[in-house]
Amino acid sequence: MAFFSSNKKEDKPAVQESSLSIIASGMQIQGDLIIEGDIRIEGVVKGDVYCKSRLVVGPKGRIIGKIDSNFATVSGIIEGKIIVRDTLQLTETANIQGDIITDKMTVQAGAVFSGNCKMGEEAKEIIQKDYPIDKIPQSLT
Numbered sequence: 001m002a003f004f005s006s007n008k009k010e011d012k013p014a015v016q017e018s019s020l021s022i023i024a025s026g027m028q029i030q031g032d033l034i035i036e037g038d039i040r041i042e043g044v045v046k047g048d049v050y051c052k053s054r055l056v057v058g059p060k061g062r063i064i065g066k067i068d069s070n071f072a073t074v075s076g077i078i079e080g081k082i083i084v085r086d087t088l089q090l091t092e093t094a095n096i097q098g099d100i101i102t103d104k105m106t107v108q109a110g111a112v113f114s115g116n117c118k119m120g121e122e123a124k125e126i127i128q129k130d131y132p133i134d135k136i137p138q139s140l141t
Contacts, residue, residue: 025060032065034137041076048080050136059093068136083131101126 019037023029027043038054041061049055051069061076068083075091082088084102092110100117103124107113118126 023061025058032137052136057094059091068131083127085127085133101131 021035021037021039023039023041023043023045025042028046029043030046032047033039033045033049035049035051035053038056039049039051040056040058041063042058044062044064046064048066049063049069053070055067055069055072057063057072057074057076057078059075063077064079066081066083067078070085071087072082072084073089073091074094074096076093077095078098080098082096082098082100082102086103088100088102088105090096090105090107090111090113092108094111096113096115099115100113101123102119105117105119
């Protein structure tokens with residue numbers, strides 16, 4: 001039984017921390033956003049939003065532009081095309097004015113949606129053809 005540790009460093013695998021970006025209520029951003037991690041939007045974004053992870057638009061959030069994300073939960077207002085590669089959730093306070101292309105979608109009673117919707121295999125084909133993952137803008141770093 002050893003009470004002393006050696007000075008030898010162990011090689012530990014790098015731990016990737018998930019990051020959460022927040023656009024707070026009262027903030028307004030004009031321009032496209034490219035997010036590697038998760039983002040929560042409670043303010044206003046005028047521009048396209050590219051999120052490689054999870055996008056949450058809170059009840060006070062508003063996006064005027066296209067969304068391209070792996071997962072999304074919308075409780076606010078979206079004016080523009082929505083492309084979600086996996087699951088889109090529309091809560092009872094969601095208000096969508098634009099077309100939706102997603103693999104799966106859940107819609108709570110009270111959500112408002114005005115536009116066209118493509119889901120399932122048809123949506124997957126459209127995404128692969130027109131919105132391939134390698135065409136998502138890369139971060140500037």
